[in-house]
Amino acid sequence: MKPKLDAIRVCLDGAIPGTIATCSRDGVPNVAYLSQVQYVDAEHVALSWQFFNTTRRNILDNPFARVALIDPITAAHHRLLLRYLRTEEDGPLFETMKAKLAGIASHAGMAGVFRLLGADVYRVLEIERVPGATLPPPPPRANLLAALRASVEELCLCSDLDGLLGRTLDCLERHFEIHHAMILMLDAAAGRLYTVASRGYDASGIGSEIVLGDGVIGVAARERTPIRIGHFAAEYSYGKAIRDNLARSGLSAHMDTEIPLPGLPGSNSQLAVPIRAGQRVLGVLYVESAQERRFGYDDEDVMVSLAGGLGAAIQLLHHGPAEHGDEGRSAPSAAAPTAAAQAGPPLRVRHFAENDSVFLDTDYLIKGVAGSILWALLRDHAETGRTAFNNRELRLDPRIRLPDISDNLEARLILLSRRLVEREAPIRIEKTGRGCFQLRVDRPLVLSHVGASA
């Protein structure tokens, strides 16, 4: 039986560098090493074009190439006959390979030398198994399909977004042995992703932000494609993303409104997968590990599938009849008197109109949409003593500038609620039913507004 390309993907991940042979128009053979062979689909691979060299000249003259690949575990040796089709100089495939190459270059001590000029796409014409001895394959680490099935079944049981996000991270730990993970939601209007859930870090980083296009997470969201790196790559690291972020954010940087991104020190393997609902990107599921090459093509496949299930579930909870059925009628009209429960010195709450940032005394809490939500709630509470709210009225509230109707308000509330807990604020948001929640204020507040309109 002829081997299929998907069956030999482990050879493409570059543990043992592949080689390529090409021929000039007048029949002179040439050999070169390959930094990267990217699986495109069952019939295509892409090779990284980094230099104007003999290989490049040859394939433009004579499109046939032979590539030799070796299984890093069993030593099985395969040769592929390829035909050059085209070069992609931007887009998802290019960005996937660019990120991966950055990791490979850094691993090989070639950072700054390897630069991706293009992704050369080839059709696979033949795959030949080269005769020779092989070692027995190791027992499989885990059955990824079984883990995926178990996870998706668990996600189906979740009835609210908060539970869904937590359960997703649980599943990564229990079924996939992935212990460092984050879920970020996309604020498309702001061109940023914000962290709503994380697992395995010293600080949760809830509320931290990534600009679209920054690091593996930002590139995955912008290009709507998984980005996977098997070695540390400085140019895709958080350190750089944070520095860039700070440099760009100007005034708000002076106001110290940056929540540090969580991140694994010594992270070597990183995989960021867009969470999609149909064609829309809702966010990014991100996993990482200190182990090199922890995530392979199969891991990427199951994470894409899991993120697909997560995206569908988020969309269902967002638009599902459950939330809308409840939230209109369930807001209890009785606003419990709260002044009696408040104790301690007054807390100064400042709201800055410029970016909707909210500070509790001198400590930064939150900004953006979540900041404007909190400010609206606190003002209503101050003016009327009101404590019960529901999602539907918030969506329609002109004081809260939701980027668009499809914005995931629930995710903003989760973010706000987690930040309040993490900052040990005397203000809490507690869910009281589907689509409705209660504001709890344990200390007297002094509200002050800074900036344009109040």
Next chain:
Amino acid sequence: MARSELPLLDDELADFVRGAVSITLAGCHESGVPHLARGTGCRVAADRHQLTVLLAASAGADVLADVRSSGRVAVVFSLPQTHRTLQLKGDDARVVSLDPGDPTLAASYVDAFANGLQALGYSGAVIRSLLQADPADLVGIRFTPASGSLQTPGPQAGQALRS
């Protein structure tokens, strides 16, 4: 190239191609389709004009056929520890039977190469499995390097040995 010329390889390069380097050969079929094979050792003539690359005939059958029909061959030698890479090309290549010492040369080459990679963290067993060949299956490709270039990735990649 006249045999009276200086050989393309100096002593240092001759040592390099005989060292614990990865060896890959390519040939070109008359249809323009390239073929690839792994080498399992290299012998350099005393005058350094010719070299003989050993390979398993069963795994390298297509390259052997290309060499028999065209005489052209390209061989790349690369040291994984430094990425130093040298490509040599010839157009007088022919397939030769082994010299008496060649099976031993091939065996010690595989040992040296596997040990070197093992020190880098690769599996020695995988390399041995990949390169071990039945001595009865070994043949040689002998050629005079007519051109050569250093291809270590970086600014000097592609630099010709003799301009």
